[in-house]
Amino acid sequence: MGYAFDLDDVAFLRSPAGAEAVAVVAQRPLTADSRLADVAAARAAAGARFAGAVLETAVLRGRAESKLDGAGQWLFTADSLQQATTAAVARHRARRLTGRAVHDVTCSIGADLREVALVAERCIGSDLDEVRLAMARHNLTADGSSAGLVRADALRPTSTGTTIVADPARRDGTGRRRWNPADLVPPLDALLDVHAGRDMVVKCAPGLDFDAIPDHAEVEIVSLAGQVREAAVWLGDLAEHGVRRRATVLRAGGAPDELTDQAPDECPVLDVGQWIVDPDGAVVRAGLVRHYAARHGLGQLDPRIAYLTGDAPPPGIRAFRVIDHGKYAEKTLRALLRDHDVGRLEIMTRGVDVDPDALRRRLKPRGSTEATVIITRVGSTPRAYLCRAERT
Structure with missing residues (x-):
C-alpha cells in the first residue's frame, strides 16, 4: 500500500523546503539494509511530521525513472505509480487524440493527461481522490503542460463535447491484477453505459476478456520492448472502421509496428525450416x-x-x-x-x-x-x- 499521503504532505512536498528535503534524501542508498539510517536522514531533513512523505517520494521517484519522463520532479503514491501508464505507451495512445477536446475522467496523478495535453486542442482531468489531483496539479505544472483539473466521479459526466479517456483501477487490495472487466474500479460496463455514444478510449489490463467488449469496439494490445503492457478499448469514431483487434509493438527509437485483424491470415502449416x-x-x-x-x-x-x-x-x-x-x-x-x-x-x-x-x-x-x-x-x-x- 505504501505511505498514506494527505493534502498537507503534498503542500509541503511542493514547497521549496519540501523539494530540498527530497533532494537530500534521494542521495541516500534507499535500500532495505539502509532503512533505519534513511529514516533518520528524512527526519533530519523534513522533521518528524513530513519524514514519511519525503522518504516515500524519494523512493518512488527512483522507481519511476524508467517509466515516466521527468520523474525526478513528480509526486505519486505507490498505487498510482504502479498503475501509471509508461510514458512511451501513453504517448502512443495520445496520438489518436491529437487535435481533440479530451476529458480524462480518471486522471489520477496525470501520467496519461500529461501526454494528452501535448497533442489535444484542450483537455480536462478529473478524479475523486483529492490527494492525487493535487499531485497531478504539481506534475503538470512541473512539466509545463496545461489542463484543467476538477474533482469529479467518472460515472457522473461533467463535460460535453469531449472525447473520454478512462483508466479504471485494475488491482485489488493485495496488489493482484483484476482481469474481469466487472471488477474494475469503476467497472467497464458502467463506464461504457454512462458515456454511451461518446468517442472514448479505456485502458485495461492485457488479460482482458475479449468476450466482455462490445462488438463495435476496437481492442488494441500494446507491447513495449517485448513486454505486453496494456489493452486499449477504442469506441466511437476513435475505433478504426472494421477493425476489432489490433496488435501494436513499440520499440525504442523506431516507429510502431501495427497489425490488425483486417490483414490477410492465410498461412500454411510447415515442417520446421531454418x-x-x-x-x-x-x-x-x-x-x-x-x-x-x-x-x-x-x-x-x-x-x-x-x-x-x-x-x-x-x-x-x-x-x-x-x-x-x-x-x-x-x-x-x-x-x-x-x-x-x-x-x-x-x-x-x-x-x-x-x-x-x-x-x-x-x-x-x-x-x-x-x-x-x-x-x-x-x-x-x-x-x-x-x-x-x-x-x-
Whole structure:
C-alpha cells in the first residue's frame, strides 16, 4: 500500500523546503539494509511530521525513472505509480487524440493527461481522490503542460463535447491484477453505459476478456520492448472502421509496428525450416499469429501453437536459427546438448507440460556455448528444437 499521503504532505512536498528535503534524501542508498539510517536522514531533513512523505517520494521517484519522463520532479503514491501508464505507451495512445477536446475522467496523478495535453486542442482531468489531483496539479505544472483539473466521479459526466479517456483501477487490495472487466474500479460496463455514444478510449489490463467488449469496439494490445503492457478499448469514431483487434509493438527509437485483424491470415502449416519465430506477445494476445505469419511469409509448426517457422525471419526481431531437432525426451536432449557443447541454456515451451527451470536443473548443461531449446507440441507429439538466438 505504501505511505498514506494527505493534502498537507503534498503542500509541503511542493514547497521549496519540501523539494530540498527530497533532494537530500534521494542521495541516500534507499535500500532495505539502509532503512533505519534513511529514516533518520528524512527526519533530519523534513522533521518528524513530513519524514514519511519525503522518504516515500524519494523512493518512488527512483522507481519511476524508467517509466515516466521527468520523474525526478513528480509526486505519486505507490498505487498510482504502479498503475501509471509508461510514458512511451501513453504517448502512443495520445496520438489518436491529437487535435481533440479530451476529458480524462480518471486522471489520477496525470501520467496519461500529461501526454494528452501535448497533442489535444484542450483537455480536462478529473478524479475523486483529492490527494492525487493535487499531485497531478504539481506534475503538470512541473512539466509545463496545461489542463484543467476538477474533482469529479467518472460515472457522473461533467463535460460535453469531449472525447473520454478512462483508466479504471485494475488491482485489488493485495496488489493482484483484476482481469474481469466487472471488477474494475469503476467497472467497464458502467463506464461504457454512462458515456454511451461518446468517442472514448479505456485502458485495461492485457488479460482482458475479449468476450466482455462490445462488438463495435476496437481492442488494441500494446507491447513495449517485448513486454505486453496494456489493452486499449477504442469506441466511437476513435475505433478504426472494421477493425476489432489490433496488435501494436513499440520499440525504442523506431516507429510502431501495427497489425490488425483486417490483414490477410492465410498461412500454411510447415515442417520446421531454418528459423523459428516467436511472435511478439501483443500479436499472440491479440490473436493475430496467422496474420503475422502471412505478412512475413512464415508458416505454423502446428495450427494451435504460436511458434512460426520459415527460411527468412522478419527484420529487427530476436529469432532462433535451428541447429537440430527431434522428438522430445530428456535423455535425447541431454545427449544433444553434450554433442553441441552447450553450457548456457535458455528453455522456451508452449503447448507442453514442461517446467523450464526444473528441466534445466535436471539437464545440468556443462559445455562452453550458448543455445536455446524450444519445446512444443506438433500434432500430438512433443518435439525439441535446438537453436541459436540471433538478432535479425
